[in-house]
Amino acid sequence: xxxxxxxxxxxxxxxxxxxxxxxxxxxxxxxFNLARRIGMYGILSLGAGMLIVTGGIDLSIGSVVGLSxxxxxxxxxxxxxxxxxVHRVAARLPSWLRxxxxxxxxxxxxxxxxxxxxxxxxxxxxxxxPALCVLSVLVLGVLVGWINGMLVTKVRVQAFVVTLCGLFVxxxxxxxxxxxxxxxxxxxxxxxxxxxxxxxxxxGGRIFWIxxxxxxxxxxxxxxxxxxxxxxxxxxxxxxSTIAAVLAEAISVLPVYGIVSEQFLDRRLVIFDVPTSxxxxxxxxxxxxxxxxxxxxxRYFFAIGANExxxxxxxxxxxxxxLLAYVLCSTLAAFYGILFLMQENSxxxxxxxxxxxxxxxxxxxxxxxxxxGGEGSVAGVIIGTSIFVLLPNLSxxxxxxxxxxxxxxxxxxxxxxxxxxxxRRFGKRST
Amino acid sequence: xxxPLLEARQISKxxxxxxxxxxxxxxLGRGEVLAVVGENGAGKSTLMKILGGVYTPDxxxxxxxxxxxxxxxxxxxxxxxxxxxxxxxxxxxxLDIAGNIFLGREPTWGGPLGIIRRRxxxxxxxxxxxxxLDRSPRTRVADLPIGQQQLVEIARALSLKSRVIIMDxxxxxxxxxxxxxxxxxxxxxxxxxxxxxxxxxxxxEIEMIxxxxxxxxxxxxxxxxxxxxxxxxxxxxxxxxxxxxxxFQRNRAEVAPNTVLDIRGLRWADGQQPISFELxxxxxxxMAGLIGAGRTELAETIFGIRKRLAGDVRIDxxxxxVRRPREAIAAGVYLVPEDRRSQGLILADSVRGNISLPSxxxxxxxxxxxxxxxNALAEGQRTRLNIRTPDVGKSVGxxxxxxxxxxxxxxxxxxxxxxxxLDEPTRGVDVGAKAEIYALMDELxxxxxxxxxxxxxxxxxxxxxxxxxxxxxxxxxxxLSRAELSEEAVxxxxxxxxxxx
Numbered sequence: 001x002x003x004x005x006x007x008x009x010x011x012x013x014x015x016x017x018x019x020x021x022x023x024x025x026x027x028x029x030x031x032f033n034l035a036r037r038i039g040m041y042g043i044l045s046l047g048a049g050m051l052i053v054t055g056g057i058d059l060s061i062g063s064v065v066g067l068s069x070x071x072x073x074x075x076x077x078x079x080x081x082x083x084x085x086v087h088r089v090a091a092r093l094p095s096w097l098r099x100x101x102x103x104x105x106x107x108x109x110x111x112x113x114x115x116x117x118x119x120x121x122x123x124x125x126x127x128x129x130p131a132l133c134v135l136s137v138l139v140l141g142v143l144v145g146w147i148n149g150m151l152v153t154k155v156r157v158q159a160f161v162v163t164l165c166g167l168f169v170x171x172x173x174x175x176x177x178x179x180x181x182x183x184x185x186x187x188x189x190x191x192x193x194x195x196x197x198x199x200x201x202x203x204g205g206r207i208f209w210i211x212x213x214x215x216x217x218x219x220x221x222x223x224x225x226x227x228x229x230x231x232x233x234x235x236x237x238x239x240x241s242t243i244a245a246v247l248a249e250a251i252s253v254l255p256v257y258g259i260v261s262e263q264f265l266d267r268r269l270v271i272f273d274v275p276t277s278x279x280x281x282x283x284x285x286x287x288x289x290x291x292x293x294x295x296x297x298x299r300y301f302f303a304i305g306a307n308e309x310x311x312x313x314x315x316x317x318x319x320x321x322x323l324l325a326y327v328l329c330s331t332l333a334a335f336y337g338i339l340f341l342m343q344e345n346s347x348x349x350x351x352x353x354x355x356x357x358x359x360x361x362x363x364x365x366x367x368x369x370x371x372x373g374g375e376g377s378v379a380g381v382i383i384g385t386s387i388f389v390l391l392p393n394l395s396x397x398x399x400x401x402x403x404x405x406x407x408x409x410x411x412x413x414x415x416x417x418x419x420x421x422x423x424r425r426f427g428k429r430s431t
Numbered sequence: 432x433x434x435p436l437l438e439a440r441q442i443s444k445x446x447x448x449x450x451x452x453x454x455x456x457x458x459l460g461r462g463e464v465l466a467v468v469g470e471n472g473a474g475k476s477t478l479m480k481i482l483g484g485v486y487t488p489d490x491x492x493x494x495x496x497x498x499x500x501x502x503x504x505x506x507x508x509x510x511x512x513x514x515x516x517x518x519x520x521x522x523x524x525x526l527d528i529a530g531n532i533f534l535g536r537e538p539t540w541g542g543p544l545g546i547i548r549r550r551x552x553x554x555x556x557x558x559x560x561x562x563x564l565d566r567s568p569r570t571r572v573a574d575l576p577i578g579q580q581q582l583v584e585i586a587r588a589l590s591l592k593s594r595v596i597i598m599d600x601x602x603x604x605x606x607x608x609x610x611x612x613x614x615x616x617x618x619x620x621x622x623x624x625x626x627x628x629x630x631x632x633x634x635x636e637i638e639m640i641x642x643x644x645x646x647x648x649x650x651x652x653x654x655x656x657x658x659x660x661x662x663x664x665x666x667x668x669x670x671x672x673x674x675x676x677x678x679f680q681r682n683r684a685e686v687a688p689n690t691v692l693d694i695r696g697l698r699w700a701d702g703q704q705p706i707s708f709e710l711x712x713x714x715x716x717x718m719a720g721l722i723g724a725g726r727t728e729l730a731e732t733i734f735g736i737r738k739r740l741a742g743d744v745r746i747d748x749x750x751x752x753v754r755r756p757r758e759a760i761a762a763g764v765y766l767v768p769e770d771r772r773s774q775g776l777i778l779a780d781s782v783r784g785n786i787s788l789p790s791x792x793x794x795x796x797x798x799x800x801x802x803x804x805x806n807a808l809a810e811g812q813r814t815r816l817n818i819r820t821p822d823v824g825k826s827v828g829x830x831x832x833x834x835x836x837x838x839x840x841x842x843x844x845x846x847x848x849x850x851x852x853l854d855e856p857t858r859g860v861d862v863g864a865k866a867e868i869y870a871l872m873d874e875l876x877x878x879x880x881x882x883x884x885x886x887x888x889x890x891x892x893x894x895x896x897x898x899x900x901x902x903x904x905x906x907x908x909x910x911l912s913r914a915e916l917s918e919e920a921v922x923x924x925x926x927x928x929x930x931x932x
Contacts, residue, residue, distance in 0.1 A: 295798045296791040303788055307777045313736070313768050314789040314842065315760040374779060 003368045003420055007383050010416070014390050022397040032275060034389055039277030040339065042385040044356060045363035046281075046288050047332030049381040052364050053292065054325045055305040055373025056152065056159045060166030061333045061360050064144050065353030067174040068137045068337030073183035073347050075133040076192070130192045134338055141334025142327050144170065149326030153319040167357070174349040184346030197276050197342030277339055284332070289378045301325065306374030333360075362413055363388045387412070434497050436461045436626055437482070437513070437595055442491035444477055451477040452650045454491070459595065462624045464617060466631065466641035466661075469670055470833070470861030474650040475630050476518075479597050482628070483515025484508030512594035516584045516601065518859075522572050529555035529568035532587045558586045562616050577722065578609025585616060589625075596620065597628040602636060603858055606721045606887070607922065614640055632861065634663050635890065646670055671863055679894030681715070681873050690748075691881040692733075692764070692850045697742030699732040700725075704906035705742055710850060710881035715872060717896030718885040719921045725905040726885045727769050730852045734766040735759045746849065760789060763849030767839050767856060769885075771832075775839040778828035782820050783809035785827050786841045793846075812841035817867060833864025840871065851875060854885045869895060889918050903927045 018025045044061060051058055144166070151162040185193075292298035300321045303311040312318045336356075341347050367384025369376030388409065395408045435458040444452040452474045459465050467475050480486045482493065484505040492499050495511055502508045508515070522531050529552040530537075537547060548569075555568040564582045572580060581601055588596045602610045617627055617640055631637055637644060644656040646669040654669040656662075691712050696705035706729060710716055720726050731737040733744060735753035744751045746762050753759045759766075768774035776785050786809045787794055794805050809823040816837040820830060827838055836856065843851065853872070857865045872895060876882050886892050892899055899911045901924035908924040 290799070294800060296795045296800055297798065299784070299788070299791055299800060303777055303780070303784075306779050307773065309774050310777050311788070313734075313756060313766065313774045315757040316788070317755070317757060374777075 003423075004377070004380055004383075006419070006423065007366065007368065007380065007387065007416065011383050011387050011390070014387065014394050018390060018394045018397060021394065025393070025397050030393070034393060035278045036275035037277075037389045038386050039275055039279070039281035040336065040343075041359055041363055041389060042281040042382060043277070043284060043332055043336050043339070044360035045367070045381050045385045046284055046378065047329035048357070048360035049364035049367065049369045049376055049378070050288060050292060050301065051325045051329040052361070052369040052371060053305045053373065053376045054301045054322055055308065056322060056325055056329075057163060057361070057371065058148065058166075058326065058329045058333075059160065059163040059357050060144070060148065060170055061329065061357035062353040062355055063167045063170035063174070063357075064141065064330050064333040065337045065340060065356050066347070066349060066351070067144075067170045067177075068140055068334035069341045069347035069352050070174040070178050070183055070337075070349045071140060072133060072137045072338050072341050073185060074178065075136060076130065076185060076189055077183065079183075130189065134196075137334050137338055138331055141331035141337075144334070145327035145330030146323065148330060149323035152326065153322050171350070174352075178347075178349040180349060182346055182348050185341070186345075193342045193345070197339055277343075280335075280339070285378055285382060292378055297321070297324075302374055304373070359388065362409070366413055366416055435459055435494075436463075436496065438494040438497075439478070439482065440492050440494070442478065442481060442488045442493075444474075444481065444486060444488050446477075450650055452481075452488070455647065455650065455652055457482075457645055459626050459628060460642075461626060462621050463642045464621060464627045464629055464640055466629045466637040466644045467647065468631070468634070468637060468644060468666055469647035469653070470831075470863050473647040473670070473861070475647055476599060477650075478647070479515055479599055479628065479630065482508070482513055482595075483597055484513070485515065509591050509593075512592060513597070514588040514591055514593040514595070515597045516581075516588060516599065518599040518603065520577075520580050520584055522580055522583060524573040525571065527552075527569045527571050528559070528564075528566060528575075528583055528586075531572055531583055532558065532568075532590050534587075555586070555590070558589050561589070561619070562586055563612065576609070578605045578612070581605065581609070581613065582616070593625065595626045595628065597630075599630045600632065600859065601629070602631060602633060607889075608721075608926075610636070632859065633888070634666050634862075637661065637666065638663060667862055670861075679869055679891075681869070681895050681897075682877070691746060692883075693743075693745040693748075694733070695743040695745075697729070697732060697744065698740045699728055699737045700740070700905065706907050707742075708900055708907065708910070710883055712879045712881055713876050714897045715876050715882040715884055715895055717892040717899040718883060718902065719887075719889070719892050719899055720902035720908075720925050722887065724902040724925065726902050727854055728905075729902070730766055730768075730854050730883070730885060733759065733764065733852065736766075760846075763847065765843040765846075765848050765851050767836075767843065767851070767853045769854040769858075771835055771839050775842075776827050776835060779826060781824045782813065782818065782827055782830070782838055783823040785838050786812050786823075786845065789842050790845055808845050809841075812838075812845055815844065816841050816871065831861065831864075833860040833867075836860050836868065837864065840868070844871075844875075848875070848880050850881045850883070852883045852885070855887065856884060857886075857888065857891060889921060892921060893918065901925050 024030060044065075048058060048061060148159075148162055148166055151157050152159045292301060300311065300316045303314070303316055304318050304321055308318055333353075333356075337347075337353065340352065344352075363385040364376065364381050365371065365384070366387055367376070367380035367382070369380065369384075391408055391412055392405045395405060396402055400408065437457075437459040439455070439457040441454045441456060442452050443450075443454060455474065455478060457465075457467070457478065467478070469475050477486065481488050482502070484502040484507055487503060493502060494500065495513075500511060502511065502513070505515075523534060526534065527548075529548070532555050533551045537551060552568040559566065559568060562582050562585060564579060564586065566575065566579065572583060575583070585596065585598075601613060605613065614636075617629070620627055629637070629641060638661055641661055642658055644661050644666060646653040646655070646666065648670060656665055656669070689712055690709045692710040694709065695707045697707070698705045703725075708716075718726050718729075728737060732739050733753070735756045735758055739753070744753065746764065751759075751762050751764070753762075753764075756766075772778060777788070780788075783805060787800075787805045790808060791800065791805075794801050794808065806823070812818065813820065813823055818830075818837045818841065819834050827835055830838070840856075856868055856872075860868065869891075872882055872884070876897075884891075884895060893916060896916070897913060899916055899921060901908045901911065901921055903925055904927065908927065911920055911924070
């Protein structure tokens with residue numbers, strides 16, 4: 001908890017300095033960019049974080065991103081047998097499935113239909129084909145995670161070694177599949193890119209704002225309920241995961257929506273658009289919060305990370321849950337690959353995703369996930385990732401040579417870890 | 432007493448939320464064996480760690496040879512001649528005996544590494560001989576049984592020219608033979624004028640070897656006993672502040688004839704003799720044997736931790752094919768493992784989280800943890816087992832050994848056991864909690880649970896069992912009924928003497 005408050009304070013400080021440092025930092029476009037990158041890295045860090053909680057590690061994340069982005073591009077272009085197969089399957093599907101909107105017209109309320117039409121009509125041609133491609137890439141992610149997990153749990157090779165090998169193997173596979181050629185989409189699939197990665201979400205910022213507000217109010221209410229219940233039962237103030245969740249959400253809102261941004265200072269109420277990646281991140285983070293902190297499966301994750309033997313002696317299917325953690329991590333990496341291709345419009349098999357595993361792990365660790373396992377939170381990962389995105393922005397705004405970006409990040413991570421250790425020792429001695 | 436060698440005066444120490452020691456005093460004469468006893472949480476270990484330099488006291492003074500000294504850290508303590516041997520052995524298992532004895536103090540002069548290793552080996556030899564440890568100094572520590580590893584720790588202490596050796600529960604994992612050997616070593620040390628501070632829960636040992644006993648209770652001095660006064664009841668009275676009547680509460684009822692657990696020809700290792708026995712509802716069956724006789728392995732095989740190579744396990748007549756603990760748990764077969772810190776508990780987690788872990792499947796609603804039901808489960812077990820914690824949300828790691836063990840029991844008692852296997856249920860548990868655990872076992876048996884109690888504590892085996900199975904080197908050496916039960920009979924079987932070959 002102390003750690004969590006520490007990194008929250010750190011995030012607030014760098015955000016405040018960022019706003020104070022430069023007018024350019026206060027603009028809507030800068031906030032938009034930051035949110036986009038928090039969303040992207042956050043998706044990876046959530047996967048890495050959940051895996052780290054179980055005591056695992058995945059060094060192959062970057063290569064999986066590269067592989068899935070490349071394969072996704074090839075599928076969409078109809079290259080390779082797989083891609084052609086997907087096209088053929090899509091063509092053979094019944095027309096009502098291919099032309100979903102027409103079918104739905106009969107049953108859905110008018111307002112929803114017009115809304116759906118606005119989104120779906122952007123896609124011309126068989127819209128199920130791209131959907132199948134997306135699904136295939138996600139299945140690829142599941143498969144890779146399954147292989148990693150099986151090697152760790154059944155063959156009992158160290159996770160570090162398994163995924164280090166994966167880092168090389170999956171990178172090689174993507175280069176081989178693409179014959180080391182850049183795979184781009186050109187002007188094709190503009191509409192898919194519109195849906196999956198248009199800079200602003202087609203549903204519009206307004207809905208997202210409302211959803212966000214609803215979630216915040218809901219968590220606050222939950223928190224209040226717990227406090228009231230504890231007070232009635234005469235128990236101590238529950239400083240639990242609920243408060244952590246509320247804090248994290250409140251904090252994540254600040255940098256993203258530029259509450260203190262120039263428009264706000266001008267006393268104009270502007271509803272900002274929300275980057276697509278951030279919407280995905282937000283939804284995944286919510287799901288991960290429920291999964292990790294409120295479900296029995298999350299309990300098993302923490303139990304395995306804290307003491308695998310004791311978890312096993314308590315009847316937890318340790319191998320199955322570890323496998324699940326690897327699958328989650330790789331699937332989220334594959335999803336990142338999809339978003340990446342949509343953003344960049346092309347994938348370079350030999351370099352796409354390089355070093356991303358380190359970003360993902362660093363974000364999770366900065367957010368309080370212990371590499372020893374059994375420690376960490378979704379809220380922490382959100383904050384850790386935010387720090388990781390804000391810091392380079394700050395250093396640029398402060399006029400620090402951009403070539404020092406990595407040094408700033410590494411230094412911050414090191415300082416955070418040292419500070420945490422010092423605080424821990426200090427706490428042991430004084431309290 | 433003449434001028435004591437070591438004296439601690441008015442030592443106080445506070446930890447977060449706990450006054451661990453308050454104005455505690457202790458005197459130790461030259462060549463004296465002083466036993467320090469008290470329930471878990473009474474402050475024995477804290478006091479020893481202060482003497483050994485691990486902790487610094489908040490207030491109070493320590494005098495050596497009548498002169499005040501400040502100990503500060505472990506190094507300083509060792510230079511002063513005070514060495515603490517922890518309950519958990521601190522040995523580098525991959526090094527040889529000599530390497531461990533001189534770890535960190537290897538001679539830095541002369542020759543290539545091989546010569547140094549030979550040199551320290553020859554330095555170690557007289558010390559080993561003195562301790563009667565009949566092993567080459569070049570033996571890897573990992574290859575030694577635990578009892579001999581303990582002797583290596585003592586050898587290390589001797590090589591430091593110690594004047595005071597503090598032993599924290601040295602016999603908790605020793606066999607009877609190793610324990611006897613340790614007593615001889617302590618007698619030798621005494622003769623050489625070395626003082627020993629001896630901590631143990633086994634009061635019988637203390638009756639045998641201690642010259643004087645200092646009793647701690649709730650972080651304060653509760654009294655002292657001189658040589659002539661050292662008796663089991665006297666110590667217990669001072670420890671708990673009252674006499675414990677009926678320590679072993681076994682109210683034997685008629686054991687129902689129906690077999691709950693039936694084991695036929697069970698094997699888990701190659702070349703091991705198959706094991707067969709049965710457990711009936713409502714009986715407590717003791718399982719005795721030396722460390723390494725295979726009792727824990729047997730329990731782990733029944734519970735599904737170890738792979739079963741051959742044999743049949745039946746529960747209530749139905750075959751039970753267990754491949755992992757979860758399947759045993761589903762059938763109502765539960766194990767309280769030997770090492771509660773590494774196998775029984777998640778120390779960083781709360782009392783509640785530990786108790787609910789095996790039962791989460793029942794506490795779920797749409798896969799989410801039903802907080803109120805979880806809390807009710809934990810609170811129920813806390814009340815039933817008298818787990819001393821201010822709040823079930825508190826971390827288990829903060830509890831005393833006895834209360835930790837109650838939490839492990841609480842994990843299973845919330846789920847109606849059919850068969851409960853207890854592996855060393857009272858190891859490192861204080862007297863008060865021991866009595867509570869025995870009462871609980873009795874209650875469980877009365878309610879029809881079949882209890883298998885693995886224990887190296889003979890008093891416990893004799894006091895609680897309706898029937899005793901004795902293992903020796905991986906097979907069942909024999910069975911003793913209540914009438915045949917005696918310490919000698921058990922030891923004969925356990926050491927392989929009384930067996931019909």
